[in-house]
Amino acid sequence: MKPSGTYRLGRAFRLLASLALVALILFLVSVVVSAVQVGQGVQSQTGRTHTAVAAQLVGTNLEVSLTFPITNRGFYEIEGLRLASQFTDTTLQTGSLAVAQGGPITIPGGATKNLTLMAKFNLSGPAGSYLLVNDALIGEKLWLNATYANLVPVGVGYDSSYQWGAPLYHLAFSLGVPSLAGNGTVAAPVTITFENHAQGLTLVGTLRSAVVAPNGTVCASASFPVLAPPGPNTLGGTIYVLASCPIHGDTVVGSFLTAGIAFPFPPETIP
Amino acid sequence: MSARVVYSRSPPAPSSPPVDSPPAPATEAATHRVRLTGWRIAGGVILTALAFLAIGYAPYAAETYAAAQFGVPPPINPGFLLGAGAIVAVLAGASFTAKPTRAWGPIRIVSSVVSLAYLGVLLRSPVYSLSLHSFSFSVTYGRILELFLIPPIIGLVAGIVTTIGDYRHPSERARIMFP
Numbered sequence: 001m002k003p004s005g006t007y008r009l010g011r012a013f014r015l016l017a018s019l020a021l022v023a024l025i026l027f028l029v030s031v032v033v034s035a036v037q038v039g040q041g042v043q044s045q046t047g048r049t050h051t052a053v054a055a056q057l058v059g060t061n062l063e064v065s066l067t068f069p070i071t072n073r074g075f076y077e078i079e080g081l082r083l084a085s086q087f088t089d090t091t092l093q094t095g096s097l098a099v100a101q102g103g104p105i106t107i108p109g110g111a112t113k114n115l116t117l118m119a120k121f122n123l124s125g126p127a128g129s130y131l132l133v134n135d136a137l138i139g140e141k142l143w144l145n146a147t148y149a150n151l152v153p154v155g156v157g158y159d160s161s162y163q164w165g166a167p168l169y170h171l172a173f174s175l176g177v178p179s180l181a182g183n184g185t186v187a188a189p190v191t192i193t194f195e196n197h198a199q200g201l202t203l204v205g206t207l208r209s210a211v212v213a214p215n216g217t218v219c220a221s222a223s224f225p226v227l228a229p230p231g232p233n234t235l236g237g238t239i240y241v242l243a244s245c246p247i248h249g250d251t252v253v254g255s256f257l258t259a260g261i262a263f264p265f266p267p268e269t270i271p
Numbered sequence: 272m273s274a275r276v277v278y279s280r281s282p283p284a285p286s287s288p289p290v291d292s293p294p295a296p297a298t299e300a301a302t303h304r305v306r307l308t309g310w311r312i313a314g315g316v317i318l319t320a321l322a323f324l325a326i327g328y329a330p331y332a333a334e335t336y337a338a339a340q341f342g343v344p345p346p347i348n349p350g351f352l353l354g355a356g357a358i359v360a361v362l363a364g365a366s367f368t369a370k371p372t373r374a375w376g377p378i379r380i381v382s383s384v385v386s387l388a389y390l391g392v393l394l395r396s397p398v399y400s401l402s403l404h405s406f407s408f409s410v411t412y413g414r415i416l417e418l419f420l421i422p423p424i425i426g427l428v429a430g431i432v433t434t435i436g437d438y439r440h441p442s443e444r445a446r447i448m449f450p
Contacts, residue, residue, distance in 0.1 A: 004436055004440045006432060006435055010432035010433035010435075013428045014429040014433070016429075017422045017423075017426040020421050024422065027418075152410060152415065155407075156406075157406070159406075
């Protein structure tokens with residue numbers, strides 16, 4: 001006896017429901033297995049990535065780009081992978097020092113793609129000047145977002161902090177007894193002291209400075225070559241100041257120039 | 272163990288047939304012995320246990336472990352996971368056991384509706400977040416849960432259609448389902 005159409009329809013739906021459930025379970029198992037492989041791949045990559053670093057000055061921003069490869073060892077694609085990082089000065093609470101962003105990129109299963117993280121540091125801001133001459137605790141927040149297998153959005157966050165060692169820690173200018181130098185100027189011996197707290201970094205560059213009177217007149221300008229290993233450093237030289245300038249009460253302004261990038265330091269008043 | 276099921280629209284046979292007429296043979300369409308025994312009951316019990324482990328106990332254990340180890344507040348009440356998971360699992364096992372009978376359609380309808388309600392409650396909290404010291408992790412499993420709505424929806428349709436078919440053709444199904 002041939003079954004009725006209603007019964008055959010019901011049987012077809014029953015079969016379809018069973019097949020759908022089995023297919024979904026198999027798919028879910030494959031997603032989990034693949035995700036474990038991705039996790040193992042990330043663990044083995046950590047600390048062994050070849051990172052390309054490039055820096056350039058755009059306006060008053062120092063743009064640093066870091067490029068590193070990411071391998072997807074799973075068999076489903078990682079879609080919309082974004083990496084963002086924010087650096088804050090936890091000592092001064094000056095807000096965000098820099099924001100870094102990378103992506104989005106899509107990495108097919110079993111493939112490797114490069115992710116470039118671009119960070120912008122504002123050198124002319126108060127925080128940039130502060131960090132040039134003061135140690136600080138830098139906080140970093142890192143966010144990673146991606147959608148796995150076009151199905152599972154995943155977010156990872158990581159907070160950390162670093163001790164910042166200022167390369168020109170406690171930068172100070174002191175003038176000796178001035179003497180007439182002719183051409184309407186006086187020559188004053190200048191002593192520049194600072195401590196290089198940047199760990200393992202020998203500071204190479206030029207210290208450009210200018211003496212500015214309270215009325216805005218530039219009384220003198222001078223450059224001092226810097227080759228400063230970590231630790232206390234003293235630079236000496238002579239600066240020629242306009243005789244009409246009072247010297248005492250003037251302000252020293254300037255910047256540290258290295259690799260074509262000028263890092264302004266905070267103005268300092270001559271006592 | 273076997274259950275005796277009689278599906279027939281023909282009038283009941285007279286208790287004492289005429290003396291000169293031969294005894295009426297029992298037709299297959301009229302009387303069948305349903306194999307509700309042995310493996311089908313055992314299969315239903317096993318299915319219930321597996322389903323409970325997968326949809327009730329496993330999420331319950333994961334939530335309570337994360338809460339105990341990392342202090343993560345459970346997104347869904349663990350008691351609900353355990354209780355509702357048990358109900359869904361028992362209905363799935365009952366549906367399997369009752370497959371050859373006319374009870375399958377209504378049981379499948381109830382099972383599907385309860386499963387959809389269970390998934391609906393889980394979908395109200397589709398994100399699981401874990402914070403551990405300076406590390407945080409979140410995974411959104413809403414789309415996976417939405418995919419798992421498909422089988423009970425199809426199963427609900429199958430239950431409704433089968434129930435209607437059983438109602439409209441009470442004598443037909445026996446030959447096919449109870450060989």
